[in-house]
Amino acid sequence: MPERVVITGYGAVSPLGLNLEDTWQKLIMGNSAIDYITGFEADNFNVRIAAEVKDFDPNAFMEPRTARYTDRFAQFAIAASKQAIEHSKITIDDENRYETGIIIGSGVGGIGSMEHQVGVLNERGPSRVSPFIVPMMICDNASGRVSIETGIRGVNLSLVSACSTGTDSIGIAYKMIKHGELKAALAGGTDASVTPIGVAGFAKAGALTRNNDPTSASRPFDANRDGFVIGEGAAVVVLETLTSALHRGATILAEIVGYGATSDAFHITQPLASGESAVRAIELALNGMSTEEIGYINAHGTSTPLNDASETRAIKKSIGSRAYSIPVSSIKSMLGHMLGAAGALEAIVCCKVIQEGLIPPTINLNSPDPECDLDYVPNVCRKAKVDACLTNSFGFGGHNSVLAIKRYS
């Protein structure tokens, strides 16, 4: 008998706040976190804006010694994980530490540390390279550090699927718990790629907007969109079996009822225009659930010309005519694209939509695009009773990943 899998806690570090609640409040107010880059001197960059996490003090979440030798992306993961554990009130002890896992991925890993140490290598030679560079840059340092910080000793994985990472990490943890491999897991994603090489690289790939006006640059589904705004942060959930949650009297925030993942087999950066593989991922995530039940779709909605059109096509193909009556919104309009963290934060937002009865808007949506003709909750949040959500994530490499999240009953 498969187990039912529920969400009992979450934590986040985002450009809109250093915890989930602050982030949520800003999202429903339609506030944007996008601003001029402060983390490095970007004057000679074509792209000079980003959604940066502001005022993050790693020493508030870990020992200074740990903080010193942990890249920002893994520091974010530690902070979000500790918040999630506190929120769920789960205790990690000898009874459950091997039955609890960690699946926290990153799209890019410790790129800031890598960049810094390549500078040291080039300027001062190989003998001057930090012995910590390998652990600081490898993607699994996030889940590894979280294991050390929490005492969790079950499966410890860092899953990498570009901008689908957060969604896939939760999806795979959901599958492992559902099939009895784990009783509980911390799952999510993290990234800190607002660095010179990160911004220059995404910009040269044509993924980033060339609009340097922070207030209007991220405009998912708008006719004038021309690329995403890079963001950063982490989001982590506590997943566990329904049995475990009920046994310890946990507050159940929502239930994960489906996960679908497919690949485009098409191009290293572009999505398949027909959205065919994304359609399949949505169908897999529905897992038998009627489309009539869906009250909200959290879109990947990056604000790139290709993504928003192909995602719209995929939603319509998989849901049919009812797609027109489902609110679909993109919080990337406010948070930028948190890369590996995006899908995890968006799954948490689905929980909040179910709990709070409020749908965060897609801001900067002023000029309709004929190819994007769904209800994107433009510019202001909306009250709605929602019992089931889908959340989509797509990533470089052709990843299509979708979670179905329902009110627990």
Add this chain to the structure above:
Amino acid sequence: MDVQEEIKKAIIKVHPGVDESKITPEASFTGDLEMDSLSMVELSLAMEDSFGVTLPDEELADLKTVGEAAELIKTKMEK
């Protein structure tokens, strides 16, 4: 230059949170100061910067105490 004092500063820099009162000439890096092989390499990089000397990894492996490190640095600085 007070070599011992400079080494102490380097240890505090690369190994934050260390009990500073334990940084004596007799203190062992791995035992008393709880440093691991990675933080020892970080320390050698910091000492290279502080003293303008070169500390190959193989020489580092022989250092057990803060006092031994000070002696090695002094010898190198005299050359």
